[in-house]
Amino acid sequence: MSTLQRDPRDRVQVLDDDGRVVDGAEVPDLDDDDLVEMYRSMRLARHFDERAVSLQRQGRMGTYPPLSGQEGAQIGSAAALGESDWMVPSYREHGAAYVRGLELHETLRYWMGDERGNSLEDLRIFPVAVPIASQIPHATGAAWAADLRGNDDEAFVCYFGDGATSEGDFHEGLNFAGVFDTPTVFFCNNNQWAISVPRERQTASETLSQKAHAYGFEGVQVDGMDPLAVYKVTREALQKAKNPAAADEASGRATRPTLIEAVQYRFGAHTTADDPSVYRDEEEVERWKAKDPIPRLENYLPSTPRRRSSGPSPRRCSSTSTGTCPGGWPSSGSTSSGFGTATATRSY
Amino acid sequence: MSTEQQVEIQNLTLVQAVRDGLRGEMQRDEDVVVLGEDVGQNGGVFRATEGLYEEFGDDRVIDTPLAEAGIVGTAVGMAAYGMRPVPEIQFSGFMYPGFDQIVSHAARFRTRSRGRFTVPMVLRAPYGGGIRAPEHHSESKEAFYTHEAGLQVVVPSTPYDAKGLLAASIRDPDPVVFLEPKLIYRAFREEVPDDDYTVDLGEAAVRREGEDVSLFTWGAMTRPSLDAAEAVAEEGIDVEVVDLRTLSPMDVETIVESFKRTGRAVVVHEAPKTGGLAGEITATIQEEALYHQEAPIARVTGFDVPYPLYALEDYYMPEHARIEDAIRDTHDA
Numbered sequence: 032m033s034t035l036q037r038d039p040r041d042r043v044q045v046l047d048d049d050g051r052v053v054d055g056a057e058v059p060d061l062d063d064d065d066l067v068e069m070y071r072s073m074r075l076a077r078h079f080d081e082r083a084v085s086l087q088r089q090g091r092m093g094t095y096p097p098l099s100g101q102e103g104a105q106i107g108s109a110a111a112l113g114e115s116d117w118m119v120p121s122y123r124e125h126g127a128a129y130v131r132g133l134e135l136h137e138t139l140r141y142w143m144g145d146e147r148g149n150s151l152e153d154l155r156i157f158p159v160a161v162p163i164a165s166q167i168p169h170a171t172g173a174a175w176a177a178d179l180r181g182n183d184d185e186a187f188v189c190y191f192g193d194g195a196t197s198e199g200d201f202h203e204g205l206n207f208a209g210v211f212d213t214p215t216v217f218f219c220n221n222n223q224w225a226i227s228v229p230r231e232r233q234t235a236s237e238t239l240s241q242k243a244h245a246y247g248f249e250g251v252q253v254d255g256m257d258p259l260a261v262y263k264v265t266r267e268a269l270q271k272a273k274n275p276a277a278a279d280e281a282s283g284r285a286t287r288p289t290l291i292e293a294v295q296y297r298f299g300a301h302t303t304a305d306d307p308s309v310y311r312d313e314e315e316v317e318r319w320k321a322k323d324p325i326p327r328l329e330n331y332l333p334s335t336p337r338r339r340s341s342g343p344s345p346r347r348c349s350s351t352s353t354g355t356c357p358g359g360w361p362s363s364g365s366t367s368s369g370f371g372t373a374t375a376t377r378s379y
Numbered sequence: 380m381s382t383e384q385q386v387e388i389q390n391l392t393l394v395q396a397v398r399d400g401l402r403g404e405m406q407r408d409e410d411v412v413v414l415g416e417d418v419g420q421n422g423g424v425f426r427a428t429e430g431l432y433e434e435f436g437d438d439r440v441i442d443t444p445l446a447e448a449g450i451v452g453t454a455v456g457m458a459a460y461g462m463r464p465v466p467e468i469q470f471s472g473f474m475y476p477g478f479d480q481i482v483s484h485a486a487r488f489r490t491r492s493r494g495r496f497t498v499p500m501v502l503r504a505p506y507g508g509g510i511r512a513p514e515h516h517s518e519s520k521e522a523f524y525t526h527e528a529g530l531q532v533v534v535p536s537t538p539y540d541a542k543g544l545l546a547a548s549i550r551d552p553d554p555v556v557f558l559e560p561k562l563i564y565r566a567f568r569e570e571v572p573d574d575d576y577t578v579d580l581g582e583a584a585v586r587r588e589g590e591d592v593s594l595f596t597w598g599a600m601t602r603p604s605l606d607a608a609e610a611v612a613e614e615g616i617d618v619e620v621v622d623l624r625t626l627s628p629m630d631v632e633t634i635v636e637s638f639k640r641t642g643r644a645v646v647v648h649e650a651p652k653t654g655g656l657a658g659e660i661t662a663t664i665q666e667e668a669l670y671h672q673e674a675p676i677a678r679v680t681g682f683d684v685p686y687p688l689y690a691l692e693d694y695y696m697p698e699h700a701r702i703e704d705a706i707r708d709t710h711d712a
């Protein structure tokens with residue numbers, strides 16, 4: 032049975048809080064180089080984040096939204112995208128965008144108040160969207176357009192927060208995705224807080240993932256601080272988006288879209304303009320820090336099945352002089368189409 | 380009655396005066412409730428509602444889900460039922476999910492129901508540029524709201540006015556869009572009475588009297604306009620600075636009276652030129668006082684481009700050098 036077809040409360044996990052493989056969990060099919068690269072990207076994202084906050088403190092940068100704590104969700108999900116897939120970010124996806132080829136200095140440039148940091152030359156990344164949830168219908172529309180054009184090796188991952196699920200745009204974006212069965216993966220970074228407003232104040236639903244059922248497609252909850260579990264569900268959701276026939280097809284239901292709720296925590300402030308001590312306890316932060324995705328993956332690394340890389344492909348998508356994206360994170364034995372064929376030239 | 384009235388005075392910033400105004404109205408009238416994103420325990424992202432949650436509880440200071448259509452729409456329902464909701468939109472740039480509720484309903488309930496239902500709601504939002512913020516946190520879109528009959532639009536420029544205009548807005552039976560110039564939230568302090576008082580809607584304030592040129596402005600542009608007026612005074616140009624305070628209904632009488640004396644005008648606003656209120660003010664002057672006109676009316680405004688990220692925002696915002704030049708050109712024309 033697909034990992035995506037389960038009770039939304041049944042949270043997908045591969046690594047426990049200490050980085051040990053949980054009983055019965057299937058470790059995704061990644062070779063050692065991929066795993067190390069995933070780890071390296073997470074460390075880099077954390078380091079970048081600390082430097083950016085420090086630049087803001089020194090008055091060298093404007094308001095900046097930190098990502099610490101969310102590296103597992105960002106790197107794990109972005110690593111699952113194939114070369115022809117697209118990402119539609121909110122404003123906190125610095126790590127995910129890096130994996131998809133956006134250089135960190137461009138991200139800095141943008142947050143230093145210069146539009147040129149958001150030019151995204153040759154990358155399959157939509158621009159930063161600050162108005163909450165407003166990018167969700169774009170992801171549905173772009174995926175719909177890809178479908179209408181017959182580009183069936185392209186799927187779209189759209190990032191947004193727990194707070195975003197309260198906006199009308201969330202409803203409309205997911206509803207259209209269901210009705211038109213678009214190849215869209217809705218990736219909700221449930222980091223427990225929308226600035227000072229806790230997750231419980233956004234909805235009386237027990238989970239966010241169960242909202243997918245109302246739109247006629249699958250919703251799955253994943254441990255968002257477990258990069259391997261995140262990789263696994265995102266990978267499956269992308270494959271389903273591109274090969275819906277492989278999914279268990281119940282008539283009258285949308286089979287391409289998926290809503291992923293990645294349960295996680297933001298360790299730092301909402302932005303550098305925010306003071307979280309006004310609304311949350313340090314104790315709560317400490318509790319979640321025990322799930323820190325970085326030591327978790329670090330602890331796991333010595334116990335990998337020691338699979339060697341299948342090819343010399345660079346692990347990170349980048350915009351090269353030829354404008355091509357030389358490969359995402361190939362998963363050996365994957366049925367997904369499109370690796371090494373299409374270019375990542377911007378087509379809009 | 381005592382011969383000597385004791386009036387307690389506090390020295391407040393504009394944002395503190397907003398909070399003081401909310402607090403006073405909430406004490407006065409149990410029907411006044413505050414709702415919005417992060418207005419409760421967090422006290423608002425600019426601290427405009429700080430302490431209110433502790434004082435009035437979570438039935439009257441309400442953290443809502445992140446949904447502006449929901450915030451404005453439920454406030455319209457509360458208001459139609461008879462309460463006096465004061466919804467906060469965190470930044471005016473995030474008003475748009477609620478825009479349908481504002482223009483299609485808040486502005487029209489009274490007319491639609493021939494007076495059976497009114498919407499005594501005050502929609503507060505910080506607005507304007509100059510704070511080095513990300514995209515959508517800096518625009519000035521007052522003209523969207525002045526264009527809609529059925530809405531009153533208020534922009535305070537001083538702490539005293541902020542408290543008094545807010546109180547008047549909350550007591551008004553009809554909807555008010557209350558735009559707070561966040562650039563000057565903490566720029567200066569002013570003496571503000573502890574007791575509640577109102578400043579009437581629809582009345583401009585003459586901030587500086589002058590005989591040569593009339594300058595019309597509001598909000599955060601009032602201070603640089605006054606600075607410019609002082610600078611050109613040294614060259615012998617005497618500028619009258621009029622702070623409109625309420626943009627709808629506009630105080631046409633004060634505008635026209637001032638212009639008839641000077642025959643020359645400069646209008647200053649942060650919003651882009653095209654479709655901005657300076658055009659409306661200019662046209663009103665043409666209709667009411669054309670034969671007093673001595674020179675072309677100058678508009679000092681933001682530019683007709685999307686508001687830039689902050690690296691370029693100093694070039695976008697009108698500052699006193701640009702205002703001074705416009706005054707000189709108008710004066711010398």
Ligand SMILES: Cc1ncc(C[n+]2csc(CCOP(=O)(O)OP(=O)(O)O)c2C)c(N)n1
Pocket residue numbers: 123161162163191192193194195196220222224225226301416445447469473476
């Ligand atoms: C439409 C809109 N309303 C309000 C805001 C102000 N705002 C910025 S971030 C934020 C909270 C977002 O929370 P969530 O969706 O959980 O995302 P997170 O920042 O936690 O990743 C708010 C209210 C906004 N950017 N857009």
Ligand SMILES: [Mg+2]
Pocket residue numbers: 192193194220221222223224225226
């Ligand atoms: Mg959140």
